[in-house]
Amino acid sequence: MRLAGLRLSNYKKFKQENFDLSKKVTLLYGENSSGKSSFLKAIAGAKQTFNQKNVYDSWAAQGDITDLGDYADFIHNHNSALKFGIGFTLSEKGRKKRPFEAVHYERLDLDLIYDQDKSVECARLYSIKSKPTPLGRDTTHQKDYNYTLRRNINRSSFMFDCSVDYLDALNDCLNKRRFLGDGDVRLAFSKSASVTVTGAKNFSLTKESGNSISPSWISLTDFKYQFEKISIAFEKIFYLGPLRISPSRGYKKKLHEMSVGTNGEQTPAILYYMQQASEKSKNKSEDSWGRFSRWFSLVFKGCSVKTKKNGSNIEISVLKDGRADSIQDIGFGYSQVIPIIAQAAVMEPGQTLIVEQPELHLHPKAQVELSRFLVDAIVHGLYLILETHSEHILKGMQLAISESNIGGELKLSKDDVSIYYFLNCDADLSQYKILELNKWGEIEGGWPKGFFDESLDISRKMFLNKNLKANS
Incomplete structure (x- = not known):
């Protein structure tokens, strides 16, 4: 599975935003301090969180990949009373279920909410909301496979809440002997989980030995499996910062x-x-x-x-x-x-490369050639997320899309490219526009104001100055 979407709430300049990362290349543009690097550092923070053994409990804001500071440094408006949220969509479209395979997901949406633990000045896990789409399961009836785990106020236990469809799926998995893991994963929390169930009147969950088993045990087993999937997905993400050796x-x-x-x-x-x-x-x-x-x-x-x-x-x-x-x-x-x-x-194909400012210290002509390498890497099967100020990288990709329509060597479609243009709404809030391309690589509706129009503005002012002098 690979990271196909990211959701952020109360994080730096983002109040509540949802990002689609399903395209083969995602380009991030915008003014300085508009949120581009903050967006990438959220992914970097998640990568170092899921690379560590504390993934069940706290957010690793400080690590080898990035340093987001203390809770007050990365929470929205520096308001430590707010809860920080980060959500992931993992996708593995097209893969068929293998014979005798245990539970596997075609899509997994997992949202984590953190609050501040004042005793250690870090972000501690407050709640988990999961919505998996099992591979091969009938989705035509829009069944709702979701559950939520939420800490109690005293942090001593979790409340568990699940949908009836999720409960039915658990029973089905148990009956087919495909779900149970090794050991009671509640030990990962060192807590016992209280249980509430939405719309469900009873449980018939039992181990083969006949010993009773709680739905919270099942959910935490599933949760551990999902965290492992996310951890594996982030192992396939490689991050290169803007300051290289x-x-x-x-x-x-x-x-x-x-x-x-x-x-x-x-x-x-x-x-x-x-x-x-x-x-x-x-x-x-x-x-x-x-x-x-x-x-x-x-x-x-x-x-x-x-x-x-x-x-x-x-x-x-x-x-x-x-x-x-x-x-x-x-x-x-x-x-x-x-x-x-x-x-x-x-x-390897299917893995994701994140690069901040790949164009550093390159002549404009070399930046265009750099875009050809990037397109060829996409053809090789890589996914790219690029934060850049280069007009030439975008132009090079637009050219590749255009040439694809006339038998060009490098094949790139408009549907392979996602362009986010970040905007400074005010000092404390960032939003974005999504720029759409047509089949010839042109930006639908023309280039937005402020998007690489400085050269034209300067030329216009020079022309006006010249005419003003000539007419004076």
Whole structure:
């Protein structure tokens, strides 16, 4: 399953917003301090939360990926009395249920509400609302499979509330022996759950041994399974921040991972690993190093990259016209793009790459070529979420959509692209517009005011100034 939607409430400048992330590429545009980075940091915060063992209890606002500060720093209007909410839609459309497979979801909506725990100044879990759509289950009758877990005021227990359809589904799962997990997952909370059920008069939930079992036990088992699904989904999301490592004549070889790191700090090790694996491989099909090399030459025509181990250091060189130069001795833009391409090259189809300002230190022409690499990465099967101020990246994707209609090499549809234009409504509130594209890549209704119209405005003012002088 992959992240296909995000909901935020009382978070930074967002009062209540819902974001569709189901498209192959999501572009985030807008003025400075309009909410673009805050949106991405919410995803980063969720990733570091679900990477830790405290996912059942608290929100990991501070971690290796991002630092959102204390509760008052990220809550809307800095009002610590408010509850912070984040919700996820996970989707796995098209996959068929495998024989003897346990419960699996085609879609999962999970909303988490946190409030402030003043004793430790952090966000603690207040309630969970889940609405799963089981894979293969008949959805034509619009059944409502939902439940809610909510902490009591004293935080000593959870109240459980579920729909009749959810209860029926649990009974069905139990009868087919597909639902029960190992152990009582209430231990994950170290709490016992009180129970209320909406519209249900009785329960017939029993273990095979005949011992009675409460619906709260079942729900928490299901909840643990859902959290595992979300945790796996966030493992497939890779985040690159706007401040990437500076070029150097040598980089310390670090422990190899399949992530270049938030700042690209693992990039040299990733490059060295890819190159070594490719040189040793007898497989003639394109590998990760082949993809990296092809994508790099798309952005920087006629250029390639080589790595060399020198003692405990890794050296990176860029080759052009038979000449090799240290990455330290060429344009800064090379070092800022290499981590993006390297990360994309080692990712598998269906995974998501988030990048803040991919265009940093690139000439406009190179930004257009960067968009061609990004489109090719989409064709490879990656999902992209990009926060950018580059008109040229958008123009490059618009061109790819247009060329797709006349047999262009890179295939991109208007339905593959989602564009969010963030607006500063006031100092404390951010909203957005969704810009729609037509089949030729043009923005429906024209470009909105303030959206890359500065060049035209400056040209108009220069023309007026020239005429004013001529007529004076």
